[in-house]
Amino acid sequence: MQKFTTLTGVAAPMPTPNIDTDRIIPARFLKTIKRTGLGKSVFNDVRYNPDGSEKPDFVLNQPAYRKAQILVAGDNFGCGSSREHAPWALLDFGIRCVISTSFADIFYNNCFKNGVLPIRLPKEQVDLLMDDAKRGANAVVSIDLEKQEIKGPDGGTIKFDVEPFRKHCLLNGLDDIGLTLQKGAEIDGFESKQKSNQPWLHTARA
Amino acid sequence: MTKPRTLFDKVWDNHLVDKRDDGTCLLYIDRHLVHEVTSPQALEGLRTAGRKVRRPDATLAVPDHNVPTTPRSQGIDDPESALQIETLEKNCAEFGVPIIGMNDIRQGIVHIIGPEQGFTLPGMTIVCGDSHTSTHGAFGSLAFGIGTSEVEHVLATQTLIQRPAKNMRVTVDGALSPGVGAKDMVLAIIGTIGTAGGTGHVIEYAGEAVRALSMEGRMTVCNMSIEGGARAGLIAPDDVTFEYIKGRPMAPKAGAWEQAVTYWRTLPSDPGAIYDKEITLRAAEIPPVLTWGTSPEDVVPITGHVPDPSTVEDADKRASMERQLSYMGLKAGMAMQDVKIDTVFIGSCTNGRIEDMRAVAAIAKGRKVAAGIRALVVPGSGLVKQQAEEEGLDRILIEAGFDWREPSCSMCLAMNADKLKPGERCASTSNRNFEGRQGPGGRTHLLSPAMAAAAAIKGRFADVREFMS
Ligand code: SF4
Numbered sequence: 085m086q087k088f089t090t091l092t093g094v095a096a097p098m099p100t101p102n103i104d105t106d107r108i109i110p111a112r113f114l115k116t117i118k119r120t121g122l123g124k125s126v127f128n129d130v131r132y133n134p135d136g137s138e139k140p141d142f143v144l145n146q147p148a149y150r151k152a153q154i155l156v157a158g159d160n161f162g163c164g165s166s167r168e169h170a171p172w173a174l175l176d177f178g179i180r181c182v183i184s185t186s187f188a189d190i191f192y193n194n195c196f197k198n199g200v201l202p203i204r205l206p207k208e209q210v211d212l213l214m215d216d217a218k219r220g221a222n223a224v225v226s227i228d229l230e231k232q233e234i235k236g237p238d239g240g241t242i243k244f245d246v247e248p249f250r251k252h253c254l255l256n257g258l259d260d261i262g263l264t265l266q267k268g269a270e271i272d273g274f275e276s277k278q279k280s281n282q283p284w285l286h287t288a289r290a
Numbered sequence: 291m292t293k294p295r296t297l298f299d300k301v302w303d304n305h306l307v308d309k310r311d312d313g314t315c316l317l318y319i320d321r322h323l324v325h326e327v328t329s330p331q332a333l334e335g336l337r338t339a340g341r342k343v344r345r346p347d348a349t350l351a352v353p354d355h356n357v358p359t360t361p362r363s364q365g366i367d368d369p370e371s372a373l374q375i376e377t378l379e380k381n382c383a384e385f386g387v388p389i390i391g392m393n394d395i396r397q398g399i400v401h402i403i404g405p406e407q408g409f410t411l412p413g414m415t416i417v418c419g420d421s422h423t424s425t426h427g428a429f430g431s432l433a434f435g436i437g438t439s440e441v442e443h444v445l446a447t448q449t450l451i452q453r454p455a456k457n458m459r460v461t462v463d464g465a466l467s468p469g470v471g472a473k474d475m476v477l478a479i480i481g482t483i484g485t486a487g488g489t490g491h492v493i494e495y496a497g498e499a500v501r502a503l504s505m506e507g508r509m510t511v512c513n514m515s516i517e518g519g520a521r522a523g524l525i526a527p528d529d530v531t532f533e534y535i536k537g538r539p540m541a542p543k544a545g546a547w548e549q550a551v552t553y554w555r556t557l558p559s560d561p562g563a564i565y566d567k568e569i570t571l572r573a574a575e576i577p578p579v580l581t582w583g584t585s586p587e588d589v590v591p592i593t594g595h596v597p598d599p600s601t602v603e604d605a606d607k608r609a610s611m612e613r614q615l616s617y618m619g620l621k622a623g624m625a626m627q628d629v630k631i632d633t634v635f636i637g638s639c640t641n642g643r644i645e646d647m648r649a650v651a652a653i654a655k656g657r658k659v660a661a662g663i664r665a666l667v668v669p670g671s672g673l674v675k676q677q678a679e680e681e682g683l684d685r686i687l688i689e690a691g692f693d694w695r696e697p698s699c700s701m702c703l704a705m706n707a708d709k710l711k712p713g714e715r716c717a718s719t720s721n722r723n724f725e726g727r728q729g730p731g732g733r734t735h736l737l738s739p740a741m742a743a744a745a746a747i748k749g750r751f752a753d754v755r756e757f758m759s
Contacts, residue, residue, distance in 0.1 A: 099606055100613075102485055102585050106724040111703045115356065115370035117330035117377050119438075129726045134712070158606065160486040163519065164724060165703075166421040167328065168437035186486055189521050190421060190435055197439035247453070249314045260439070261339070264447045267308055267316060271449060274307045274318050284542035284550045285320055285414070286347070 086199035087257035092226040093153030097217035104164035109173040123176030148220035156217040157184040162191025171198045203244045294560035296457045298492045301432040317452045320414040324351040325400045326378040328419030332442035333381040343385045344448045351389040354399045355705045359695035398671020398697040401425040401639035408538025412527035412554040424515040428508035430527035456566040458491035462499040464573040469755040472507030473738035476514040478576045481589030488520030499573035505534040506645035513640045517586040526558035580737040583614040592753045598622035633716040634665040634746040638702040641719035642670025646739040651683040653743035659691030660749030668700040704729045717745040
C-alpha cells in the first residue's frame, strides 16, 4: 500500500450530501478483475454525457479542478455498496484525501486500505474548507498526517482525529495481512478452543 | 454480577482473538461468502504473496451479480461478465474453495443461498465483500459487508481487524396492519432514522412486530440495515429461527443440533442491557410505503404526495431535493398514485425469497399486468424458483403477464443485461434507488413485492389494500 505522510494539492468542492459508491463508480465498471484503470470512469454518470463528452458543469471537469487531489464533500460520503472500486477509482484519478462531516463505515474503512485518507470534521470546519475549495485553483490545501493538521489556503490550521493504529499503518504503508499473520499462534489457539466448544462450526458441511 | 450484554456484545466477545491497548480488535470470522465481483483482486493478492486460503471449509463462493436471467444454456453474451465468472471458478479450483456454480440448481444470490443451505447459523460472525451481508443478521449472527482488501485478509487469516460498533435498538411495537409487511417496516425505519442514522452502530430489531415476522421477513428487514447506515442488523434467534434452519444441508445434524440450539438460546440480549441509541415505532402507524427520491430515506405513504422543496430551509438540502425531483421526473405535490411506471422488478436479496413470490402471486392471481408494462420476476435462487414452480406460482404469474426469469441479482444493480433505459421508471423490490442503480438515467422507486405487483397491474403506483378482499 502507498504511504500517506503529507499532501499538498487542490481541493474540489462536492457539497451534495449522500454521495453513494454507485455514483462514485457505477456497477457496470465493476466487471474488471484489476484494481487499476478506474480513474477514467470515476463519477462517470455525472461526469460524462451519454455520448462520452464531458459535462462542463461537473466539478472535476472544470480547469481548476482537473488535477484535484482532495475532495471536500457533503455529509455521509461513500454510502451504499461496499465496493472497494470506489476508493480505487478515486485514487486512480489522483484523489488521496476526502474531507466530510461523515462517511459510511465500509467506505471509510476501505480508504485506509488503499492509502486514501478520509478526514471527519465538524460541520463548521467542513463549511470553511468548502468555501476555500470553491475558490478554484487557489484552493490549495496541505495535509500533514503525522501532525494531524490541515492548512487552508489562507494559512489557518485545522486539527483532525485519526485512530492511532490506522495512522500508523497509513504513515508506514503497512500491509494488515502481514501484521495479522504474526498473530498465528493466537488464531490457532482460538480455533482449537472453538472446535471443542462449538464443534458444529467445524464439521457441519454438506 | 456480570454486566448485562446485548446480542451483539455476546457474539463479539465470543469471537475476540486479540485486543490492542488502543481498542483495535482481531475478530475471528466463522463464515465467508464470496461472489465474483469483489473477489478477483483479493485472490490475485493471495497468489502474488504466495498465501493460501486458511479455511476453505468456512468459505463458500457463488456467482450472482453478472449471471444472466435467461436460460443458462444460452451462456453469457457479455465477455467481461463471462470473464469475471470464469475467474471465480478458476480461483476456487486453485485455492480449494467450494463453489456453487452457475449451472447448479442451488445457485442464486449470495445472501439467499447462505441461509438456504444452512451455511448461515445463529451466533456466527459472517462476512462477504458485499454490503447486504447484513441480511444474515436475521439469524442472530453478526454479519457485515467488507471491502476487497478485507476479503483478502479473511481468506488469508480467517480474521478481521475491527473496532467494536455501538449498540442501537429499533423496537417495533404492536402488530402490522393488513397489506403492510417487512419491506414497509424497514423502509419506514429508514425514513425515520435517515440513511446515516445507524452509522457506527449495529442495529438490533426488537418488539412484537419483529418477533411476528417469518425468517424471510426478518431477512428483508436486516438486509436494508445498511441503507440506514448501520454496518449490521441483528434479530435474536428463537424457535422461528431454529425451525427454519433444521434439516438444511449444512446445518448441524443430530447430536450436534441439540448442542447448537442450547448455545443459540443463550444469545438473546440480557434484560437491562444498555443501548447507545434507541428508537421505537408503532407497527399500527406504518402504512404501505414507497420511495419518491434517489435515497432510501425518501419514504412516503402510498396515499402521500411528492414533497415540496420550497418548504425546506437548508439551501444545500433544498438544492439536492430539487435535483432529485428533476432526476426522477416528478413534480412537487403530485399524488404518488398518479405516478405512472414503465417497469416492475421483483427480486433481489431483499425480496427474492419464496414468501415474496407468494405475495406477488396472491395479488396477480386472476389479474393482468397493464398494457405496455415490462414486469420481471427474478427468483433469488434456483431452489426458490423450483419451489415456486412446485406451488404453481410461475403459472399464475405468467398468465398474468409477468416475465418469469432465472435467478440472479439482475435489475437490482444492472450488471447483467436487465437494465432500465434512461428516463424509465421502475417499481422495484430491491434496496437501492440511487441514480443510475438500475441502469444509467433509470428511475427507481422502492416498495414491497405486493405493492410492486399492484403497480404492475394498474400501470401506476397503487394502494395494495385496494386489492385485498
Ligand atoms: S441482489 Fe442487489 S443488493 Fe443483493 S447482492 Fe445482488 S446486487 Fe447486491
